[in-house]
Amino acid sequence: MGALFCAFVLGSGVHSAPAFASWSPRALLRPRTAGAECVRMAVPGAGKRSLLAKALEKPTGALAVSIEYDRHEHSESSENDLIVLSMQLRKSKAASLWTPSLDHLALISKEQRAAKGNFPGPCPVVFYPPLSSLDATQIKAAAFAGAHAVVMRTQLLDLRDVVQGQEMEVIWDVRSTEEIRAVMDAGVETPIFLLPGADVEAGGLLGALPKGSVGVASVDRGNDEIVLGRSLAKAGVKSVLVRQACDGDTAVDLQYARYAIDSLTSKANPEFQITGIGSSKGSADGRRSFGADSTGRALQDSILKSPLYSDVYSKYTRALILESSWQDKASVQKDINHFHDKPGGTDFKKLEKKGTSW
Secondary structure, three states, rough: OEEEEOEEEEOOOOOOOOOOOOOOHHHHHOOOOOOOOOOOOOOOOOOOOOHHHHHHOOOOOOOOEEEEEEOOOOOOOHHHHHHHHHHHHOOOOOOOOEOHHHHHHHHHHHHHOOOOOOOOOOEHHHHHOOOOOOOOOHHHHHHHHHOOOEEEEHHHHHHHHHHHOOOOOEEEEEEOOHHHHHHHHHHOOOEEEEEEEHHHOOHHHHOOOOOOOEEEEEOOOOOOOHHHHHHHHHHHEEEEEEEEEOOOOOOOHHHHHHHHHHHHHHHOOOOOOOOOOOOOOOOOOOOHHHHOOOOHHHHHHOOOOOHHHHHHHHHHHHHHHHHHHHHHHHHHHHHHHHHHHHHHHHOHHHHHHOOOOO
């Protein structure tokens, strides 16, 4: 049976939330104006997958990559910048868009709804509050702002009925097999889980997922996300969320998001090289990524503590995203691959000198 989702309509467009300067979650709870138009949305029956679940886990088996927008406090990006970014992320094949801000949620949701009937169609929008904790008021505000789902910890299982009453879904933020069992014991059908990517295999979380559920593994921007994400896909993960992928830096957000989506979903590079300039066999540097070498990974982890490494590598990342010259990109990539495979032989002084030219 269908459910009713109400949205204000003025002319041919959907009415936006109030401007940032005057808007607050409380404003969303004001009585609805007479004449609001209702848009019918399909709600799955018992045991059936929702549209959100289908977006997060593709029937083709290809990895689905979701993007989080978490604007940093010093960002100067405008509302229009976010609207344009939302449109471009949809065209870049983001599986869904997540945000911890109700303000941003309202704008992203409005822009995505405008794409109904187009190709690609709208991305589901998820409210991902800090610490995955929220109350009934925030749940209602998220629904009014247009969220398809909210992320909650299992300690908030009692709020499940509030979410369902708003015709939204819950994505359960779980950290252990015991928390997965708690959701199942509560009678949740076809649940969607958010899993910490670093613990998916070691913590046995992937194997603990019940049949018919969806598991979304989180990876963090700037924290080995491409290597980890591709490793998770190889282990059987079908959906990944790149947290803090976009932070309001208009010069980088879209380029990074496209880079992350393309790098995580590319089939051309089974050796986990970051930019995919070629496979390890027959490539210019002839090296393999450290992703398959636990000894090299352990050595790399020890070197990661070096302040010089952190500075140089951050410059590498920015160069890979922004540098227009392919030759420069390839040169930088070789240096990164060399560090990945032979971290003990990396010439940091040489790399630091190169970094000063970016």
